[in-house]
Amino acid sequence: MGLVIEGHGTRITARRAQRTARIDGASTQAQHERIKAYLTKLHTALGVTQPVDIDVHETPRAHTGLGSGTQLALAIGTAFARVTGHDLPTADIARILGRGARSGIGIHGFDHGGLIVDGGRSTAHTETATLPPLLARQPFPDAWRVLLIDDTSREGLHGDAEKRGLASLAPFPAALAAHLAHLVLMRLLPAVAECEFDIFADAICDMQQTIGDYFAPAQGGVFASPAVARALQAVAAEQKAGIGQTSWGPVGFAFVAGAQQAERALATAQRAAQQASLSFSITTARNRGATWQAADSRASGADAA
Template sequence: MPKSALSPPQAITLSADARLHLGFIDPNGSLGRAFGSVGLVIDGHGTRITARRAQRKGRIDGTSTQAQHERIEAYLARLHEALGVTQPVDIEVHETPRAHTGLGSGTQLALALGTAFARVTGHDLTTTDIARLLGRGARSGIGIHGFDHGGLIVDGGRSTAHSENATLPPLLARQRFPDAWRVLLIDDASREGLHGEAEKRGLASLAPFPAALAAHLSHLVLMRLLPAVAECDFEPFADAICDMQQTIGEYFAPAQGGVFASPAVAHALQAVAAEQKAGIGQTSWGPVGFAFVASAQQAERALATAQRAAPHASLSFSIVAARNHGATWRAACPRESGANAA
């Protein structure tokens, strides 16, 4: 990988926000391209890390779980080897969302870490380079394109004819999401979405996705969802989200136990939709569910409704807007006298 001609900073802090995966278009690849995704980068539930060139053995601080610590160790080892970097790099984790909830935390952590590592070691890597190196984007390109661009993203899936040389799903559309619209998010801390081997088994257990449904979803995305966002027309957008989520949710229901992974989240979202216009669904395998509404005032109303309908201790609620730009970074303070500095 080429090295940057500019002098690299000694330390940088990089921030990347979460994404909602709003649905696949054709999981079966009936026309030769598998999956295809629609997603949105949101302004919240972010990942923020600092990378610093170190003098001694690199440290990893601030991880929330042992699994996260081990994942960062593995990413660092891969980066050091691939880029031929011998100088140690310290990583400090400031915040990350809860893993396996449908917010794309694994991809954002990998891309944030890889980007920060490349910058402090003077290497010129694209986000695609980093994703390939760290094994991200196996099915969806939403998290990767969202890291670069933000906004509403549609990707074109992967070619089934050249799976041995799989490339990142191409970016087909990127639209600025209306600033006024809001999203109510509901997480169920008692559950995790499918991941790892369980996810692979779940996908393998599903029947082929009917070509007629893929055609319906393609039509829905191209002629309803994208035009509604372009024209800031909330009602057809909400209808398109509900239609897409119901269609894809019914397909994945045998693997996750229902259209929603969490019955409590489903109950809360259905209560919101019964009271006001909303686009409801689940991001990826969940358990995080969402309700799109037309304004901040409507979001507060939706929040109150959801909390009354499902007062479960395991549920947490937040209101977010879209993020219409990609990840950001800034120079950070070098570590001084062994202390953590951000």
């Protein structure tokens, strides 16, 4: 399950290059190399010989649990396809670029926005398996707010460290999986559909505790960042809030019922930060997918949420 949010997005422009392709605006050398690899895969898969320039205007910090890698890949792939005259479904772009190996949330979210529930991937599936199916897509209440807290001194597990972390964990207990399924189907989705914030918040806290306890041996606790945990717990102690962590973190979130509650939650979290390396932002859900537009007569761009 995942929610598409406003802000913290990815915005890039692709243009047909006259000679040698260039990549401008990458935030790190690793991101530059990743984009270069994506372009190579796209050229090969689509049989395109003309070089394509990429300008990166905005991306979230990598490895924070906000799905930045998937959104960057899909934005690059969408813009590349448009500028080279190909009409490709997002699922095909994801397959070409090797996204969706564990989850389809970021891919379905790119297309639709809102609150997304997918069917997951069976352990029997191979690398050539289809995208995990979209089971539910629910518009998220406009009034509800999300406080995001990022520990900028940390990154979430990724790459080989993530693989080792997953391998170190015991199989997820069937009873816990059933409990999470019940939370999603019987509490979270109905609460969102009926705008019942208190029920939603309680279910989010229950889900975070259940998942966090399971992943604690790999990430060092229910939350990956003790400072983020401290700030979120302070918010939850002061008002009704649904607190949790984005994937491997370190970003944590607190859902609150409205704009005033969000400002109060922000002030509380900042007081609890105790000079930690935390950054804060307030956002809302994005109930629409990514957008693209022609940049000029020679170019197409993609703006990914």
